[in-house]
Amino acid sequence: MNQVYINQLSEHVGEEVTLKGWLYNLRSSGKLLFPQLRDGTGIVQCVVFKKAVSPEVWDALKGLGQESALTVSGTVRADERAPGGFEVDVTNAEVVAQAHDYPITPKEHGTEFLMDHRHLWLRSRRQHAILKVRHTVVRAVRDFLDTDGFTLLDAPIFTPAACEGTTTLFEVDYFDDAKAYLTQSGQLYNEATAAAFGKVYCFGPTFRAEKSKTRRHLTEFWMVEPEMAYATLDDVMSLAERFLSYIARRVMEERGEELKVLERDVSKLEAIVPPFPRLHYDDAVKMLHEAHERGEMETRFEWGGDFGAPDETYISSKFDKPVMVHHYPAAVKAFYMARDPERPELALGCDVLAPEGYGEVIGGGERATSLEFLQEQIKEHGLPEEAFDWYLDLRRYGSVPHAGFGMGIERCTAWMCGIEHVRETIPFPRMLYRLKP
C-alpha cells in the first residue's frame, strides 16, 4: 500500500493510503472513532466506522492510549468538518506499540513539568511549530550567506582562552593538565578566515557560563557570525538589515501554518523590510532622557553605560522595525572594536534591537586594525598576551578594515514566533539549573 505523509494528503484525495504515526488524541462516538494521527509532518483526523473494519481492529483502536504508535490505511477525503481539510476513512489499522498514561495530556501544564518532559513535549503541536520555524530560520541564514558569497568556515568549540575575556567561560579538562574552554564566540577566528577567504561565516553552538535567568538567555545557544574583509560599520549595518528581512520573508513564505498555530501577528513580520532606522548612541540616550522627563522611565539613564533590558524595550517600542543602535561608548564594548576617529571614546559597534521587546538579536561592528592599539587594549583589559599572539599576526600581515556581527538563532526564532521564552526555540535547552533531559 501507498505510504504517504500527512502533509501530502492533498495530493492523494480519493486514493487508498497508509499513514504511519502516533495517536495524538482519540474521541469516540459509539459506532464511530475519531483517532487523530500525527506523523511528524502534520496531524490528521481519521474516521473509523465500526462496520468498516474488522472486530479485532475496532477493539484494538477503541482502547488505545495517547501517543500509541500505529499505522492506518484508508481513503483520503476532503472534508470541511476536518481541522486540516482532509480526513482518512479507515479500512485497516495496526497497533505498532501501545502507550499508556502519556504524561502530557491535552490540558494545561506548568513550565517545570513540561521542561522535565521536554523529550515528549517536542511532540506537541506548538513545540513542533516553533522548531519548524527554527529550522527555516537556520536554512534562511545559510541560504542568504551562501548566495551572498560567504564561505562557511566554522570556528573551534574548544578554545585555549577567552575570546573577549569578559563573560564567564565553561572550563573543561584537555589532556594531561591542560585546560580548554568552550567557545563563547567564533569572532577572533572569523577574522583569520576573513583574511583568507574575504567573506566568511561560522555557525555553531556557543557557550556562556553567565548565571543568567531570563527569558532571553541559554547557557548553550547557536550563533551565526558573518565577517567581511574590507568592510566598515556601515557595510555591516546594511548586511544586518538585508539578512534579517530575508529571514523574516522566508519564515512567512514557508511557515504560514506554523505561524497560525502560534497565533503570530504576521503584520509584525511583514514590517521587517529595509531600511531599518539607525540610531546614534547619543540620540538613543537623548530618547531615554526625554522619556524620563515625561515620566515614562523611572530612572535617568547615564551617558556612557550600556542599555539595560527596560531601556532596550523602550527604544525599540518607538519603532515598528528593528532599530540599529551604533557608536556605543568603547568602554562597554569588546576590546577588538574599532574606534570612531572623530571621537575615540566611541566604538564603531552596532546592536540590532528587535521590536516587541525581543532585545538584542544582533551585536557587531567594525574591528580595530592597528597592532599597537590592540596590544594596548589587551593589556588594559588584563588579558593574557600570549593567548593572542596569533590574533595579533592578523594585524602584522596585511591588516585591513573588516567588520561582522553575531546573531543568536534562538532569540531570532523567538522573535519570529512571537513567543515569550527562548527555551522553547531549541530542542533541548541548557540553562542555569537545567541540564536534563
Added chain:
RNA sequence: UGGCAGAUAGCUUAAUUGGUAGAGCGUCUGAUUGUUAAUCAGAAGCGUGUCGGUUCGAGUCCGACUCUGCCAGCCA
C-alpha cells in the same frame, strides 16, 4: 549572583480565623453513527517538597534547607 513569588493526587488547582484536605482533567467501566481540549453516567486511586519548631490540633504560623518560576545584571 540579587530581588520577588511559589511548592497540595500523574497533571491543573481549591481549602474562610489554625479545626474532617475537595474538585476538574487523566486512568478504568458503560452509553452515544460527526466528535473538535467531545459529551453524559458510574468507579477506582492518590496528595500537603525536606528537616525542625510553636500548638490540644498545622496545607495554613515560625526557622533552615532543597527545588521551581518571574524580574534584574551580563550578553546573542
